[in-house]
Amino acid sequence: MDHGARIPSGLTLDAFNIQQFRESSEATLARLEKHLADASIRGLELTEPAQLTRAARSLMTTEREHVAGYDEAKLNAIIDLYLKTGIQVHSPGYMGRQFSGTFPLAGVVDFVSSLVSQPSSFYEAAQLPNVVEKIMADEFNRFIGWPAGSFAMVTTSGGSLANLTAILAARNDRVPGSWSEGGAADHGRGRPALAVGADVHYSVSRTAGVMGIGEAQLVRLPLNRRHQIDVDRVVPELEAAQRRGLRVFCLVASAGTTSVSAFDPLRELAEITRERGIWLHVDGAHGASLLVSDELRWKLDGIDGADSLTWDAHKMMFTPAPCTMLFYRDKDKSRSPFHQWASYVFDEEPDVYTALDSGGKTLECTKRPMIMPLWVLWAMYGRALFAEKIEYLCRLTRDVHRILLAEPDFETTHWPEANILCFRYRPGALSDSEAHRLQIAIRDRVKARGTFFISKVDIAGPPPCAWCS
């Protein structure tokens, strides 16, 4: 029989104890401070999963233990293990390309978000994050150049999800009836198809499978020697696709490919797609951040001609992951990806508050207020901090390139456009496959030594290479 709600007993009160919150925060802060201050050269200490599992299990309370509760020594051991087994992104030994050491203040702001737990899809649940999204959209549009009030931006959980969302908007906008009738709806105008650069991120090519277009309806556009979409071959490829019964509704270009950070020629692609009624989506997850630099912005020349743009702040804006911004040139199109209504989240009668709700525009219902760390850094330092750090990273990469060019036993595959440089060690007369195996062996040995972290990639095209940093 139910005798009514009792005040929660010991464990809940213990877990919400404020003194304990302060103590655990202080202890953790001390460890983080030490971690961030350590400027020694470290890479990655790789531990066998079985061994790490034993270590983790030994830190867990078991059901048999009578005294369960907060234990600072246990917390400290957990934090130490967490910090020790991570990639040391704040160390000079870290040379991976895709995720970066965050600005510490960004982490502090994210700490607040973790505790207040705002689902930022709705204004009433996260007022400041929603207002700040609009502010940051306006700030960044200074570098894109759309007319004020005409465009839109939503945040979403990572670049892959942003790419999917944008391509859904493109499909629903350009292939009427596909939401209700299905993605392969033909209507006698050809089978819906997606054109992508041959080197596009896998999250983009996946969308064809995810959205029911079918991977077989993926038109891969050939690249030039600089690993960009070869603009002279785009129209012939689109025409050939049309002859095969395909109707390309969306073309995806990259602003910073994952492998070599190539920037596709956006101005020319915008012209081609506009003439043909094709939606141009730009995956700028990696490279859109260059927009904030006066020195580097030209690499995205023509970006104002894109219909949508993915921009990850957790890559080269140095904020905690995820923080992805998805821009639309036409704000009305931000309602295209999803067509739905639910009374508990979408208000019947929109007002000044619900006008800011983004839940109808994103896949997520609960969504982290991810813009907050970025905004606070921007509010504090303005554009200058980001421009300075991005320009420094790109300059550093060009320096490494210059050094390697002077070394006869090293090959580089491209002039570095941003902070990515692919190179390999190729002494004497090694065959391609011997050289490939040698790189893996060297990289694994470097990794095992734990002092540097270098990422790797396979690249088709002259000359193939194995290392990117």
Next chain:
Amino acid sequence: MDHGARIPSGLTLDAFNIQQFRESSEATLARLEKHLADASIRGLELTEPAQLTRAARSLMTTEREHVAGYDEAKLNAIIDLYLKTGIQVHSPGYMGRQFSGTFPLAGVVDFVSSLVSQPSSFYEAAQLPNVVEKIMADEFNRFIGWPAGSFAMVTTSGGSLANLTAILAARNDRVPGSWSEGGAADHGRGRPALAVGADVHYSVSRTAGVMGIGEAQLVRLPLNRRHQIDVDRVVPELEAAQRRGLRVFCLVASAGTTSVSAFDPLRELAEITRERGIWLHVDGAHGASLLVSDELRWKLDGIDGADSLTWDAHKMMFTPAPCTMLFYRDKDKSRSPFHQWASYVFDEEPDVYTALDSGGKTLECTKRPMIMPLWVLWAMYGRALFAEKIEYLCRLTRDVHRILLAEPDFETTHWPEANILCFRYRPGALSDSEAHRLQIAIRDRVKARGTFFISKVDIAGPPPCAWCS
């Protein structure tokens, strides 16, 4: 001309200054402590977006300012504004149902994740989070009951994305060729279709549009008086769908619907779907957490018969959002949603390390190590803390129900299965639409007063209601 990389100048060094990290953390911690300790009754202070925008803009450095840099007074003002304008989830005035005040320690652990910025899709990038995911999968499977080693769990950014991922797995598994040929591939066996409870979360019904199945191919299963899928009408509905040329490949049941937290009859649904080769997905975003309670677990009786299960820890496990776990009964099926390979993320030759990579199984490439806060709480307190708090919340809801039943001017729509109770105030002889408008007016007035936060929902079915808490 390029003169080589210079050491980053003032701003970058300022932003990475360790003393400043400590000071900003201390200042923020003091504010969080005060915020969490405030037990006063608060709801939501709704501010006009235009006014809040002005307040936020006034805290930003402008390009004209010469002295940009860290400013503790500015940070404090930002944090105060952030805390003040959020829903007061830790206050006794908060009665919203879907997101909860997090355990403070969970926020502390998430703070570490924000700073080390581990993309947890790959073992080498996040060793401890990947090991811990396996541990937590085993821990939770104690309450599901699948044979050890036979199932799989991946974390993903929210319940909506987990539902999409599971239904993609179902489609690729049960409708061969759909990844390559498109989601509407027929193969003479009928048009792929999705069966859902009439009251299913909007993220589930959306998937038909997203995946190119087409919303028109959504089979909505009628509910009984308890708002559950009416098990007696499932087979007739499936047969009727078949006669219309539809082939249902997946049935989605709910364990805790969003509106009233109804639990669908899983054991019966598992039997029906198994017999017909239909994939059974259970959206337990809200209610799966009841599995950890000996008192409440029976509501998910038959869960071991599901092919997949969505479980949000950021709802009733009180961790920062997002933290969603997607379980598969058959571990091999966790590879079904996506079919892809990219050399910079997926290793050519799997080994003991890459065997733990989840990047091929999730939409995300960069993914937050979201399991860590949940694991640390579990490591510290075991199951007992969660069971205690969940049972307390459910008991509290039943108490409110009992109180309202005794009040002649209040209506409730259902016996509360979990922590959700829908009720409305209906004095005298109001029509349904008058009563509806009255609830909105009362709720808006309560909200405007800022002392309580109550969420609302429209429910079809006798009697309609407006408030849930």
